[in-house]
Structure formats: C-alpha cells, structure tokens
Amino acid sequence: xxxxxxxxxxxxxxxxxxxxxxxxxxxxxxxxxxxxxxxxxxxxxxxxxxxxxxxxxxxxxxxxxxxxxxxxxxxxxxxxxxxxxxxxxxxxxxxxxxxxxxxxxxxxxxxxxxxxxxxxxxxxxxxxxxxxxxxxxxxxxxxxxxxxxxxxxxxxxxxxxxxxxxxxxxxxxxxxxxxxxxxxxxxxxxxxxxxxxxxxxxxxxxxxxxxxxxxxxxxxxxxxxxxxxxxxxxxxxxxxxxxxxxxxxxxxxxxxxxxxxxxxxxxxxxxxxxxxxxxxxxxxxxxxxxxxxxxxxxxxxxxxxxxxxxxxxxxxxxxxxxxxxxxxxxxxxxxxxxxxxxxxxxxxxxxxxxxxxxxxxxxxxxxxxxxxxxxxxxxxxxxxxxxxxxxxxxxxxxxxxxxxxxxxxxxxxxxxxxxxxxxxxxxxxxxxxxxxxxxxxxxxxxxxxxxxxxxxxxxxxxxxxxxxxxxxxxxxxxxxxxxxxxxxxxxxxxxxxxxxxxxxxxxxxxxxxxxxxxxxxxxxxxxxxxxxxxxxxxxxxxxxxxxxxxxxxxxxxxxxxxxxxxxxxxxxxxxxxxxxxxxxxxxxxxxxxxxxxxxxxxxxxxxxxxxxxxxxxxxxxxxxxxxxxxxxxxxxxxxxxxxxxxxxxxxxxxxxxxxxxxxxxxxxxxxxxxxxxxxxxxxxxxxxxxxxxxxxxxxxxxxxxxxxxxxxxxxxxxxxxxxxxxxxxxxxxxxxxxxxxxxx
Numbered sequence: 001x002x003x004x005x006x007x008x009x010x011x012x013x014x015x016x017x018x019x020x021x022x023x024x025x026x027x028x029x030x031x032x033x034x035x036x037x038x039x040x041x042x043x044x045x046x047x048x049x050x051x052x053x054x055x056x057x058x059x060x061x062x063x064x065x066x067x068x069x070x071x072x073x074x075x076x077x078x079x080x081x082x083x084x085x086x087x088x089x090x091x092x093x094x095x096x097x098x099x100x101x102x103x104x105x106x107x108x109x110x111x112x113x114x115x116x117x118x119x120x121x122x123x124x125x126x127x128x129x130x131x132x133x134x135x136x137x138x139x140x141x142x143x144x145x146x147x148x149x150x151x152x153x154x155x156x157x158x159x160x161x162x163x164x165x166x167x168x169x170x171x172x173x174x175x176x177x178x179x180x181x182x183x184x185x186x187x188x189x190x191x192x193x194x195x196x197x198x199x200x201x202x203x204x205x206x207x208x209x210x211x212x213x214x215x216x217x218x219x220x221x222x223x224x225x226x227x228x229x230x231x232x233x234x235x236x237x238x239x240x241x242x243x244x245x246x247x248x249x250x251x252x253x254x255x256x257x258x259x260x261x262x263x264x265x266x267x268x269x270x271x272x273x274x275x276x277x278x279x280x281x282x283x284x285x286x287x288x289x290x291x292x293x294x295x296x297x298x299x300x301x302x303x304x305x306x307x308x309x310x311x312x313x314x315x316x317x318x319x320x321x322x323x324x325x326x327x328x329x330x331x332x333x334x335x336x337x338x339x340x341x342x343x344x345x346x347x348x349x350x351x352x353x354x355x356x357x358x359x360x361x362x363x364x365x366x367x368x369x370x371x372x373x374x375x376x377x378x379x380x381x382x383x384x385x386x387x388x389x390x391x392x393x394x395x396x397x398x399x400x401x402x403x404x405x406x407x408x409x410x411x412x413x414x415x416x417x418x419x420x421x422x423x424x425x426x427x428x429x430x431x432x433x434x435x436x437x438x439x440x441x442x443x444x445x446x447x448x449x450x451x452x453x454x455x456x457x458x459x460x461x462x463x464x465x466x467x468x469x470x471x472x473x474x475x476x477x478x479x480x481x482x483x484x485x486x487x488x489x490x491x492x493x494x495x496x497x498x499x500x501x502x503x504x505x506x507x508x509x510x511x512x513x514x515x516x517x518x519x520x521x522x523x524x525x526x527x528x529x530x531x532x533x534x535x536x537x538x539x540x541x542x543x544x545x546x547x548x549x550x551x552x553x554x555x556x557x558x559x560x561x562x563x564x565x566x567x568x569x570x571x572x573x574x575x576x577x578x579x580x581x582x583x584x585x586x587x588x589x590x591x592x593x594x595x596x597x598x599x600x601x602x603x604x605x606x607x608x609x610x611x612x613x614x615x616x617x618x619x620x621x622x623x624x625x626x627x628x629x630x631x632x633x634x635x636x637x638x639x640x641x642x643x644x645x646x647x648x649x650x651x652x653x654x655x656x657x658x659x660x661x662x663x664x665x666x667x668x669x670x671x672x673x674x675x676x677x678x679x680x681x682x683x684x685x686x687x688x689x690x691x692x693x694x695x696x697x698x699x700x701x702x703x704x705x706x707x708x709x710x711x712x713x714x715x716x717x718x719x720x721x722x723x724x725x726x727x728x729x730x731x732x733x734x735x736x737x738x739x740x741x742x743x744x
Contacts, residue, residue, distance in 0.1 A: 005074065008049040013080035013094055014471040015433045015462065021045060021107050023072050025115060026089075029060075041067055042089050043075075043096070044115040052089045053078075053096035056448055063104055072107040079482075081446055082438025094438070099449070101431075184329035184397035189344055191392025192326045193351060198385030199261065199318060200355040202268055203311060205363040205378030207233075209535040211516050217274075217281050217371060218304070219293040221681045223667045226513045230660035232308045233509070237653035239316025244646040245406060246317075252401045253321040253328065260317020261386045263310050268379040270307030274300070275371040320646040323348065323633075328399045349626065353546045360539040368533045405640055408484045409491065414477050415459035422458045426451065433462040435473070436482045447486035447637060452493070452714050460485045490636050491643075497631070497713060498647055500706035501574065503699050504581040504624050505655035506662070508617055510695055511588060512538060513659075514679075514688060515610060518592060521599065521683055522607040532607060540611050544618025552622065570631045571710040577624020578706055582699040584616035589692035599684045635715070666691055 005021045022043035031037045039055035055063050066073065075096075083095040214225040247256040274280040280303050285293030296304075326344050331337040367374025424432050434449060434457070449457065459480040466479040473479040519534035526532055560566045568576075591613060595605045628651065632644040663679060670687070671677030680686030 007047060008043070008045045008051050008092065009047070011051075011080055011094065011096075012471055013082075013437050014435065014467055016077050016079050016099060016101075016436070017433060018078060018080075019074060019076040021072065021074050021110065022051075023110070023115070024067050024069050025050065027067060027069055039064060039067075040089075046110045048113075048115045048117070049092070050090040050115065050117075051092040051094070051096050052083060053098070055098045059098050059100070059102075063098060063102070066104040072109050074103075074105040074107045076103040076105075077101045079434070079436045081436055097446075097448075183395060184331075186340070188329045188392060188395040188397065189326055189340075189347075191388055191395065192322070192329070193344075193347060195257075195261075195385045195389035195392075196318075196322050196326075196348070197351045197355060198381045198388065199264065200352060201359060201363075202378040202382030202385065203264065203315060204355055204359040205381070206268065206271055206311070206375060208359045208538075209364045209367045209374070209533070211513055212520075212535060213275075213367070213371060215517075218296045218300070219282055219285060222514070222517055222683075223663060223679055223681070226663055227660050229513060230509070230656040230663070232312065234653045234656035234660070235309070236312040236315045237649035237651075237656065239312050240320040240646040240649040241316075241643075243316040243318075244320035244643050247321050248401050248405065248643070250401060252398065253325040254396060254398055256317045256321045257325060257389065260314045260321075261382070261389060262314075264314030264318065265379070265382050265386060267307050267310030267312075267314055268375070268382050270303065270310060272372070272375040272379050274304050274307065275375050280304075315649075319649050320643075325396075328397050345630075349549070353542055353549075356542040357539055357546070360536050360542065364533045364535045367535075405487060405643060408480070409488050411477050412456060412459045412480045412484050412488045415480050416456050418478055419458040419461065419463070420455070422461060422463075424454065424457060424461060426454060432457075434460045434482050435462050435466070435479055436460075437472070447483055447490075449482050450486065450489060450714070453489050456485050456488055487637065487640060490640070493713060494632065494635055494647070496709040497571070497574070497706075498628075498651060499654075500578075500702060500709050501624060501628050501651050502655045502658060503695070503702040504578050504620060505652055506659050507581045507585050507695050507699060508621065509652075509655055509659050510692070511584070511613065511617055514691075515588070515614075517683060518595065518610065518688070519607050521604075522595065522610070523604040524607045537607055537610055538614060540614040541618035541621065544615050545622050548619060548622045549626070570627050570634070571713060573623050573627035574631065575703070575706060575710060577620045577622070577627060578699065578703050580616050580620035580623060582696050582703065584613045584620060585692050585696035585699060587616055588613035589689040589696065592689035592692060596684060596689070662691075662695075666694070 005019045008020060008022070011018050011020065020043075022045050024041060025044050026042040028040050029037055030040045036057040037060070038057055039060045041053040041055070042050055043053055044050045077099065079097045079099055080094040081097065083090070083092060211225055211229055214220045214228055215222065218225075220228065243256055243260065247253050251259075280300055282294045282296050282300065323345075326348070327341055330340040330344070363374060363377060366377065449460075460482045462479065466474060468474050515538065516534050519532075519537045524532040524534065524537075557567065560568070588610075591609050595609070598605050625648075629648050632647045636644040667677050667679045670690075671680070676682075676685045678687040678691050
C-alpha cells in the first residue's frame with residue numbers, strides 16, 4: 001500500500017502542506033527573551049530520521065497534551081526553516097515549527113525503538129564530528145556558568161573540552177559564538193563605553209552652549225540663532241538613518257563608528273578654529289544688543305556650517321551603531337549574555353547622564369571664560385575617544401553586515417502590490433502556502449506570521465510559477481519570505497507611536513533654546529561672587545533624570561509588582577512622559593509670564609523659578625525618551641537594531657524641523673505694526689509664554705493621538721513587553737516527562 005505521509009528526509013521549506021508520521025522522542029520547555037516559553041520536541045520517523053520541532057508559546061496549551069514522549073502521531077501542515085545554532089538537537093537540515101492550522105492525530109505504533117544514535121569515543125576525540133551537533137540525549141541539559149554542558153555523549157566535546165587549542169573567532173558570519181579565549185564581553189565594553197563617553201563629552205560639550213555662541217560671537221538674533229540650531233540638530237539626528245543604512249548594507253558597525261569618529265574630530269577642530277582665528281568670526285562687539293553688531297560674512301558662516309556638517313556626519317555614524325556594537329559583544333543565547341546586555345544599557349544611560357551634567361556645568365562654565373578653551377577641551381576629549389576605540393580593536397567581536405533591510409522592505413511592498421487581487425483568509429488556516437525559507441545567517445529570531453496587515457501577507461503566498469525547481473523564488477520582487485513580510489510589519493507598527501513622540505521632543509528642544517535666553521534676563525547669582533552660566537540651568541533636568549530613574553527602576557517598579565502584580569508597559573510609560581511634557585510647558589508659560597511682569601516693574605526674578613518646568617521635563621525624559629529607546633529596541637529583530645536605534649534620533653530630527661517651522665511661523669504672523677511678535681529679540685517686549693502655551697495645547701492634541709495609537713498597537717510576537725512572567729533560566733528541560741506539566 002502506498003504511504004499516505006511524507007518521510008522526514010523529503011520535507012522542504014517551500015510549502016507547509018506536509019504530512020508526516022513520527023514518534024515523540026524527547027520534549028522540553030525552553031524560555032528565551034525573544035520567544036517566551038516554547039515547547040521543544042524531538043521527533044523521529046520509522047527510518048530513524050530525526051527532526052527538531054518548536055511550538056511557539058501561544059500554541060503550547062493547544063498541542064501540549066497531544067505530544068507525549070513515546071507516542072506515534074500524524075502531523076500535518078507545519079512550517080520549516082533552517083536549523084541553526086551552536087547546539088542542534090538533530091542533524092536534520094531544517095527545523096519544524098507548528099502553525100495555527102497544524103493538525104496532530106494519534107497514529108498506530110510503528111516501532112518501540114527509541115532510535116538512539118551514539119558514536120564511538122574515538123570519533124569524539126578525533127574531531128571529525130560536527131561540533132554544533134548533538135549526538136543524542138540521555139539525561140538532562142543544565143546551565144553551568146555560561147556554557148551548556150550535556151550529561152550525554154556530545155560531539156561538541158571534541159572541540160570545547162578535548163582540543164587544546166580552540167581558534168579564536170573574531171569575525172562572526174552566522175551566530176555570535178564567544179569561545180573560551182573570550183572576545184567581546186566586558187573587556188571590550190570598557191573600550192566601547194570609554195569611546196562613547198568621551199565622544200559625547202566632545203559633541204555635547206559644543207552643543208550645550210552653542211545658542212549663546214551664535215548670539216554673542218556671531219551676533220545672531222534669537223530667532224535666527226534658534227533656526228540655525230534647529231536645522232543643525234535636525235541634520236544631526238537625521239544622519240543616523242543614513243549611517244544605519246551604510247552600516248547594515250556595506251561596511252559594518254566597527255568601520256562606520258571608526259570613519260564617523262574621524263569626521264567628528266574634523267568638525268570639532270573646524271568649530272574650534274572659528275573661535276580661535278579672528279578671520280573666522282565677526283569682530284568683537286561690546287554692545288549689549290548683539291544684533292546691532294557686525295554680521296558674519298559668507299566665508300565665516302561657510303566655515304562654521306562646514307564644521308557643523310562634519311559633526312552631523314560623525315553623529316550619523318556613531319549614534320546608530322554604538323549601542324548595537326556594544327550588544328554584539330555579548331552572546332545573547334546565554335543567560336549571562338542577556339544580563340550583560342541589560343547591564344550595558346544601564347551603564348550606557350548612566351554615562352550619558354554624567355556627560356550631560358558635566359557638559360552643562362564645567363564645560364559651559366569654561367566657555368563663559370573663553371570660547372577657545374571651552375571648545376578645545378571637547379576636541380581633545382574626542383581625540384582621546386578615537387585613540388581608545390582603536391586600542392580595543394583586538395578585543396572586539398565583529399559581526400559582518402547582512403545587507404540592508406530597506407531592499408527587503410521595497411520587495412515586500414512591490415510583491416504585495418503585484419498580488420493585490422489575490423484573496424487570502426483572515427487567519428492562517430493552512431489553505432495558503434507561504435514561503436518560509438531558512439532565515440539569513442546572523443538572524444537570531446524568526447518572526448511568526450501574524451494576522452495584522454494581512455494585505456502584506458500576499459507577498460509571501462506561493463503561486464504557480466513563483467518557485468524554481470530548486471525551491472527558490474523565480475522573481476524576488478514577486479515572492480518574499482514570511483520573515484521579510486513580518487519585518488515590514490514591525491516597521492509599520494512603530495511609525496504611529498514614533499510620530500506621537502515628536503511633540504514631546506519639540507517641548508524639550510524649545511526649552512533648551514529659549515530657556516537659555518530667559519536665564520540671561522534673570523538673577524543667576526549663587527552667593528555674592530558666583531553667577532551661574534545661563535546654559536547651565538538646563539542641568540536641572542539631567543539631575544532629575546539621574547535621581548528619578550534609579551528610584552523608578554529599583555523601588556517603584558518592584559513595589560508595584562509585589563503589591564499589585566502590576567507593571568507599567570513601555571507604551572504606558574511613554575504616555576506618562578507625554579503628560580509631564582504638557583505640564584512642563586504650561587508651567588514654563590506661567591513662569592515666563594511672571595518674569596515678564598516683574599521685568600516691567602524693574603525687578604529680576606530668580607533663575608531657580610525655571611527649575612519647576614525643568615524638573616517636569618526631566619520626568620518627561622525619564623518616562624518618555626528612555627521608554628522610546630527601549631521600545632524601538634524591543635520591537636525589532638536583533639539584526640534590525642541599527643534601524644531601531646536610528647528611529648530615536650530621527651524623532652529628534654523631525655522635532656527640530658517642526659520647531660524651526662513653528663518658530664519661523666509664529667515670528668512672522670504673531671506680530672503687528674503696533675505689537676511686537678511673540679518671539680521678539682527683546683524677551684521683555686515679546687510673548688514667549690504664549691508660545692509655550694501653544695506647544696502645550698499641541699501636546700494635549702498629541703496625547704489623544706498617542707492614546708489611539710497605543711490602544712491599537714500590537715506588540716511584536718515574543719517580545720519581553722508582552723511577557724510578564726518572572727525571570728526564568730534560558731533552558732529548563734525535564735526529560736521523559738509529560739511536558740504539559742511545569743518542571744519542578
């Protein structure tokens with residue numbers, strides 16, 4: 001009688017409508033940060049061919065009782081992808097994954113064999129076996145330090161334990177495998193964090209007080225200076241998107257950071273020269289109204305803008321790659337690696353806060369003494385950062401670029417449009433065949449097919465003529481993989497949330513510019529002999545962040561979890577930040593109204609009244625901005641992290657351009673012949689508080705929009721955001737046990 005099922009040697013990933021008869025050999029539950037708790041099973045057919053199967057967490061409860069160790073079953077409709085990793089349970093080229101339409105039916109017993117396949121000890125010592133392949137399982141897998149030791153005969157032993165000289169791995173092509181002679185880790189992170197800290201001291205040291213530099217040295221009016229600042233910051237924050245594209249598509253993260261660092265040094269040197277050489281800035285002017293002094297000529301502005309352009313190019317390469325390059329130094333398939341990544345983020349934010357405080361106090365104070373000294377110090381620190389970065393070269397793990405995701409995005413859109421007339425079911429019931437080839441090397445997490453944006457799924461549906469005889473797409477612009485489709489969905493999902501964060505950044509950038517001018521009109525004395533630099537007043541926001549974040553992470557979050565079993569999601573955290581931004585702008589408007597009233601009475605108001613809106617803005621940044629960074633990193637696959645990290649600077653770019661548009665528009669339309677405009681160069685005659693109230697009202701409208709976006713948002717499958725289980729180990733295996741039971 002002809003077989004009514006397929007053998008495991010025959011299954012291929014170009015379709016899902018396979019039917020196999022297999023025996024359940026082993027089963028265990030596994031937890032990772034990307035996929036949550038899944039059910040892992042090893043099957044064998046009657047010929048002894050074995051395959052590894054994974055049941056994602058939302059399907060575990062459905063299939064757990066159907067798969068008992070030792071039982072034979074028919075399994076129909078499942079997906080296949082490339083079986084990778086350092087510890088593969090079977091030698092099969094592919095790995096099976098259950099889908100929503102998978103059918104599991106009991107089968108008559110075919111054999112009582114346990115299909116155990118062992119090898120001789122001589123083969124293990126000889127090293128002829130595949131070091132990533134598990135020979136077979138008898139017993140339990142346990143975690144010892146950061147390596148998996150198998151209480152079994154495993155071919156990996158030949159390289160990990162019996163070989164006296166394991167080769168170092170410096171360039172990683174498929175997965176990041178950190179061997180005994182370690183590359184990466186905290187030794188590499190020391191150099192990366194050192195470079196990042198000194199680089200930020202250089203770039204932020206220039207930008208912190210740059211508004212007053214444009215005002216006092218280049219004699220620009222407040223509106224003109226703010227527009228130059230906004231446009232520069234917009235370019236600086238837009239450039240990381242291009243840097244991420246170049247990094248992922250061509251030269252990799254290390255080279256991108258290296259080249260960008262050289263541009264940063266060149267930019268800092270150029271800006272410093274504009275302060276050093278008299279020919280590169282207008283002549284000094286002691287007039288209390290700088291706008292009545294000589295304007296800069298075209299050469300002076302050209303050199304200044306050239307330096308700012310070099311700085312923007314430098315930021316474009318460093319910002320999207322520094323965090324991903326640091327994450328590359330850890331093996332995220334181990335618990336120790338995941339903890340290392342979390343600790344790296346903490347240190348990254350801590351050093352950033354320290355840099356912001358130092359730049360807005362010490363560096364700004366030195367710039368009030370001498371612009372030459374104030375700019376030379378950041379330039380010297382940037383030079384030290386580059387030297388430190390290259391010194392650590394021999395310790396880094398280098399992950400080769402896997403190609404840009406933008407070409408894949410374009411292919412998905414084109415393929416979906418070509419098949420726009422195709423009718424598909426709203427849920428994956430197995431009636432359509434989706435193209436699920438092996439994932440690309442370096443992709444650590446495979447995205448399951450979701451029910452959102454179903455029109456894009458058409459790009460992955462296999463039709464007649466879409467595949468060649470080898471099972472590959474005949475036209476890549478007509479057939480895309482499920483992985484590529486889901487990556488596009490990840491990007492589409494975050495765009496509304498990303499756009500909702502722009503107004504909050506507008507509030508922050510507005511305070512960072514105009515509040516400096518406010519401070520110059522207020523009493524800045526601390527005691528009889530010391531006057532606070534106007535640009536240093538914004539340090540109050542950073543101090544607020546430094547105080548509040550540890551309280552939130554280490555006291556408030558654990559307390560809410562213990563008392564109410566409640567955790568604030570990232571979207572809730574971002575929403576709270578938006579509320580604080582609105583309150584900050586209303587408060588800033590009130591303070592400015594009082595200041596202007598007192599100015600008409602010839603009395604100065606203490607600059608510390610600005611602490612009220614600045615503290616609220618610090619709370620906004622603690623909730624909204626840190627939440628945005630974590631949100632972008634969690635909602636994209638690992639290999640798209642450069643894109644994820646470029647979205648946050650892109651928010652600042654959009655906010656700076658919007659701020660420039662608002663400033664220009666209000667400056668032109670708010671004034672009349674009889675009444676000066678709101679943003680008059682003389683703040684005592686203008687209505688800056690009205691401008692603050694305008695941004696606050698825009699924030700209220702934006703809050704409603706954000707609530708709508710957050711309410712409809714669907715988290716990426718397997719993200720930590722939607723998984724509120726307590727911390728678990730990466731592997732938790734109970735052999736020969738019914739796996740619907742929790743392991744003891």
